Amino acid sequence: MPPSTGLANAIVTGLVTGSIVALGAIGLALVYNIAEVPNFAHGELLMLGAYMALLVNKPATVPVFELLTQAQAARELTAVGFAVLFLLAAGSALAAVYLLGGMPALKGSWWPGDPSSALALGVHLAVAAVLGVLVVVGFPSIWTGLLLSALMLAWIAPFLEKVIFQKFRAKDASLATMLIVTLGLSFVLRFGTQAFYGGQVRTYVVPQVGSVFGYDVGLSAAKFFDLYVTGSGITMHVIDTGPNPDQAMFTATYSWLAALALLAATVGVAFAAYRWRSGGAEGYGTGHTVGPKLTAALAGIVTFVALLFALSGGGTVPDSSAFSTRIRLSLMRASVVVIAVVMMGLLHFLLQETKLGKAMRASSDNIDLAKITGINTDRVMMATWIIAGAFAAVGGVMLGVLFAQLTVNMGFFLLLPMFAGVILGGLQSVYGAILGSYIVGLSMDVGIYAIPDIGSVYRIPIAFAILFVVLLVKPEGITGG
Structure with a gap:
């Protein structure tokens, strides 16, 4: 008789869940610490990221975009469809850079030193073109959909900051006002997506078998x-x-x-x-x-x-x-952890070793003092939203792959665990948000294993019970800032 799953399996499952929560919680913590926005619409950014991947993975299921697919093959695009995909990817990359400071940013104003405007513009165009080609060549892979989704959310998130949150911040809106604004935005994004895509459950096409060094390996x-x-x-x-x-x-x-x-x-x-x-x-x-x-x-x-x-x-x-x-x-579930860890490593390097990262940390400590010392806090704000959007997109796509379904409520249901991870780890620390997210993920899955009679519907309440216990002992969170 084969052995049954036990505590070890619950721990591994909790690490996978914690990786998804962490990908969302990182952006949530960054935006709160630097932009001072308790973004209750962050779950909807994950949901948008998940739906954006459908443009590549299942284009025939996307309204309007379905007109660019070939009638005899739902997963094949016309030449115009491939051109649109290329423009979406390349245009998103350029739009993200543009939001860092307009045309001067495209000409290299955000680069260290004093680069040639022609050189910087050429590099930006070349990189955007390469990303566009990668999306076209990789069609219809779910991983290519992940790339396009990250590129699109990397400009959509800072665009929302520019047209909405920046306006309220300029009027010295209170924290309560910003909270209501983000709640309103979450409803607009969620039901706007439902109006466009419809309310039915959608799925990705995920390969069952992949080739590794010439050997066929089951992925799912x-x-x-x-x-x-x-x-x-x-x-x-x-x-x-x-x-x-x-x-x-x-x-x-x-x-x-x-x-x-x-x-x-x-x-x-x-x-x-x-x-x-x-x-x-x-x-x-x-x-x-x-x-x-x-x-x-x-x-x-x-x-x-x-x-x-x-x-x-x-x-x-x-x-x-x-x-x-x-x-x-499965290898697909293991890839969730690997991708999350790689992205966290890249974020760690950015925060510790780059000029932008040092500016982000200074702005997080005291944005007014950072502005006085000559840091371009507006650019830091945009960069923060770009990072938050990209992480949200990856988290949303991975969530869709993990649970094999996409709904307009998927991000909303993950919002509470994300906030729990941020608060548990410590509101002033992105590293605390990562640690707190893994504790939340582990508590949800290990809790269900330890108390099997209560059912999986109580996964989130178990996480909040752990949150309450920790905060009673250490109100400032695990990392304490």
Whole structure:
């Protein structure tokens, strides 16, 4: 009898859920900290991002755009349709740059130093053209839809800031007023999308099989990672449910000595990496983009994975075991975590190592002081919304892929977990928002596992119960600013 899913599976599922929540919460935290907008319409930005991907993935289901598809093949575009896609992608990239400061921004005013106007304009046009070509060549892949969606939300979000929120901020609107404005905008976006697309549930076309180094790999089919604990050691058995019947992919047995060696080596390398990055025993280290804790985590993960294969011995599934559990994961679900982590890494680099990132951090601390010191806070504001829009788009598309359906309410249902993640982590820290989001995701899925009788409908209340407990102990949030 195969093992059943347990706590380990709930933790993995919680990490996937937390990644989706984090992609939305990052933009929510950035906008609140810098633009001082409690954006209750942020869920609708995720929803818009999810629907924008349909322009590439399923163009025949998009009103008006369906006229540009070939009648005999719903997922094929006419030449005019491909031209429109190219213009949407390239135009969105240029529009995002334009919103940083108009034509001077297109001519390089936001670049460091004093670049040639012709050179900067040429680079912007070339990059926009490359992005347009990528969207056309990649049609109708869901990943190409993800790219187009991110490009479009990267100008739609700052455009909303420019035409709506900036006007209210100029009139010194109170926080309560801004909250009502964002609520009103959320209804406009949600029901406007419903009026255009209709109220029916939509889905993406996601490939079932992909090619990796010449081998066909099931992308959507679940992979079962079965773990067996016996008196002689630990056995890991990986099953691919894509083929019919199910096919064993990998079986490895680790003796208790090998398991202890793996654990000791992982902890040792992680500790050594931490000491090295922090400056050793003398403590003379300086700040790094990849700090001591992150270095230790990365070194530990790499060591663990490498030794996992190096120390594995061929084995078979045991007839009996003292303990067994199963983790259910597909490559598509794993890609959600990978994409989220990569985007967080890019954001971390931007905040720590670029002039724009330093300006964003200064504006977050004190926007008036930042303005006095010569920082172009209007450009920082636009850049913040561009980043928030792009993250929201990726989160929306990943949410549609994860749950295999798109509805106009999908972003609204995720809004409360996003706010819970931001508040739990600490309102003044984007890193706190990331940490809080993963705690929210884990609490939702682990909570359902721990209390199975209450049902999945109580996933969000469980997260808020954790939120209340943490805030009673530490009202300023986990990171405390």
